Amino acid sequence: MESELITIGVLFFFAIVGGIIAKRFKQPTVIGLLLIGALIGPNTLGIVNNQKWIELIIEIGAILLLFVVGLEFDLPKLMKLGFKAFAIATLKVGIGLFIGFQVALMLGLGTAVGIFIGAILCFSSTVVIVKILEQKSMYNRKETPILLTVLILEDVFAVLTLIFFSSIKTSAGLNILNMIEHIIIGLTTLIIAYLVMLKVANYIFKWLMKNSNEDITTFLALGFCAGFSALAYALGLTPSAGAFLAGSIIASMPHVSKFETAISPYALIFSSLFFIAMGTLVNFGSILPNLLLISVLIGAILVSRFTAIGIVTYVFAGFNGNEAIFSSLAMLSVGEFALLVAKESVGFGLGIDIVTVTSVLIFVSAVMMSITLAYSNNMHKTWQSTKQPKYISNTMTQLAWYVRSFFDQIDTENRSTKNFKTAVVSCMFALLVAVFLLVGWNKMISILSGFGVTGIIIYLIHAVFVCATFVSLYVLHKRLNHTQDTLVRVLTGIDRMMNHKKSRKILKNLLISTIFFLTAMFSPIIIYIFGLPGWSTIASFGLLAVCLVYFRGAVRLLNTYNSESYSRGRLYNSVTLEELYRTTPKGFKNKIIL
Known part of the structure; x- marks a missing residue:
């Protein structure tokens, strides 16, 4: 028990150090936490090497992270955001998946590696994008609302991706039809439970809060999150999916702000520990052998973003050329959900350190986004100066x-x-x-x-x-x-x-x-x-x-x-x-x- 307490204390201390590093270099806190986690992990300095506790912190952190994301996903309100945001999010995910998969095949990595790389390239980071836009005083640009809506809808695809990979892992040894049956039955049962609770949860919570003091709000939120996570786990799905749906149910309630206030301190603590713990899985020794893959994937990120965001927002969202280029650059950063997808790859025996590759992509793409945003106008002028076929x-x-x-x-x-x-x-x-x-x-x-x-x-x-x-x-x-x-x-x-x-x-x-x-x-x-x-x-x-x-x-x-x-x-x-x-x-x- 003593060693576990020391491990938690060390993680808290280095969370502060990671935050200071990120602040010093004007980068999002996520980048600093991942970097400091990689340095103190068992593959580098070995300051933190309790693998059992690292896995536990990652699981709890992922559940609370998805729960907090779900609190932003109010289904009735999102239904009013418009079909164009849903179309953009769907095309972005699809194009990213296709390009990543094809890149892996061209490098001779096989379909299993390709599906993970494609999934990793799908998602952009809400945390990084918002932070950098605020730092550069670009958050109030008119492109931001549609981009944030796309990011929220993207989270739904991310949850489905986690369900897909976790179901395949738990269905190992089954034939294809049984595996598909397992996924559909589990997912459908979870959705039915979600729809039922969406109707009745508000009455249950209102009665419980009426007959108790305000201190119960935190326990209600955490207990509800744990209950839906347990249901998802019992259905053979990832517990994070249940946490996301639990957050979405609470988001539909009138007093959602009370739950957000009650849960935010715990979410901040465990999400910070989650990113440090994920960083400890990074192995710097895996970077050089995978340098070609990382370089090609950086190019693939650029292609996928300018295709899936630039062209699509120009056609669907009414953006002009300058706005489309800015949106492409703003969505460059690979998201935190990519880490969860990479973590799922550990049990598949792919022969490639996907976690390290993903961490490097998150770091590099965030830096690229931070630097290139200031040059979006110049890129647009360069594009205008090129002679384009009149018919096209x-x-x-x-x-x-x-x-x-x-x-x-x-x-x-x-x-x-x-x-x-x-x-x-x-x-x-x-x-x-x-x-x-x-x-x-x-x-x-x-x-x-x-x-x-x-x-x-x-x-x-x-x-x-x-x-x-x-x-x-x-x-x-x-x-x-x-x-x-x-x-x-x-x-x-x-x-x-x-x-x-x-x-x-x-x-x-x-x-x-x-x-x-x-x-x-x-x-x-x-x-x-x-x-x-x-x-x-x-x-x-x-x-x-x-x-x-x-x-x-x-x-x-x-x-x-x-x-x-x-x-x-x-x-x-x-x-x-x-x-x-x-x-x-x-x-x-x-x-x-x-």
Whole structure:
């Protein structure tokens, strides 16, 4: 016991040292904590070498860190943030995963290493980004709100990633179908528990707080966090996922600020110890052998950010060239969730020190972000000075206007858009129920057969599952049709020269191209789960080719102007750009097109 207390005391002391180092070099505290942890760890100075306690601190720190992140994830409020933020976050994660996976394959590292590297490249650091933007007095730029929203939504993907890797680890030895069944049943059960508690937790907490003093707030928060973490662990998922959902439930309550105030001191302590403990896993001796990988991944981070943030925000968020470049640089920093993903890789026997590689990437990307942000204007001027093909420039301008107008229409609060959002949520829920029924069908029959249930009861259960599955699929079909009709009306409303038939064709091409693109981006997951060889990634590029065909079809339908009318500033059947601005949704007229 004495050695454990000494270990904690040493970690507290060096947490102060790490904070001083970070302050001295004007870097986020996370960087200082990781660096000091690497120095005092068993692979360097050996001041802290109690591996058992290091693992315990990492687990507790990760749970509280995810719990605090969940406190910012108020589901009803996030539903109002708009579809464009969700689209940007989805594309960013998908593109980062795809690029990281392909880089690993090109370096001959295999699909297992590739899926981890891809996952690590997906996430940016909220802590580092906010801190550096505040230090450089850039936090109040107009790009910041949409970037922070993307970061919050990114956390959801990070939790799903942790669930994915932890489930694979706990399902070792099972065949592919049983592994998928285990993940779907566990995740669906956790989500159902989350939705139920989202409705009833507020009444339970209100009663408990009414019949006790204010000191119970801390215990309620920590106890609720522990309970959901235990549920996730019992389902074979990572406890951090349960902590995140527990925080999200509390975030939906009226008195969430009381819980945030009560839990913040403990979260600060354990999150600081978490980053130091993660730093102790770093082995400086692994940097030189992996120097080529680290160098290539730094380049991959730049490519993924300028593609997934720069181009995507230009098209989806209405950013001009300067704002898109600034956003790309602001999102350079690799996130703290990458450390949790790297930690999961320890039990997979990959033969590469992913934790050390990730720590170096976090450090280097944070420094790169801090330095390059000041040069975003110069980069934009350089880009403007380059001669770009007129066709590509015109097509991007027209597509950007169209997509931005579409999302502005969707995000406008009216009866149609509310019905559309409700239909989307209903589609997702119906799909979840259908998948759960299809997967749980066989599981339920196996369980009942184990208890000796046979005969007519088994046939009745089969009938119930068949009926329930058909009902859920019918609801899904109806909701999809309703969603499609709403989207067609939105598309028709964007351009007054467009009819329903043309809108439906554009929607069909865009949806098909989006499906093929997202399938290609997330194809590394399929390749990894089914143990396919690395060369099977050729199919991903085939999907991208099909995506391009349908995308060009949509562009041709949109491209109703000729080169002469465009040169005179006329688009959409001789309608001027200024006239289009006057007919666009409220809030778009001041947007600048590059």
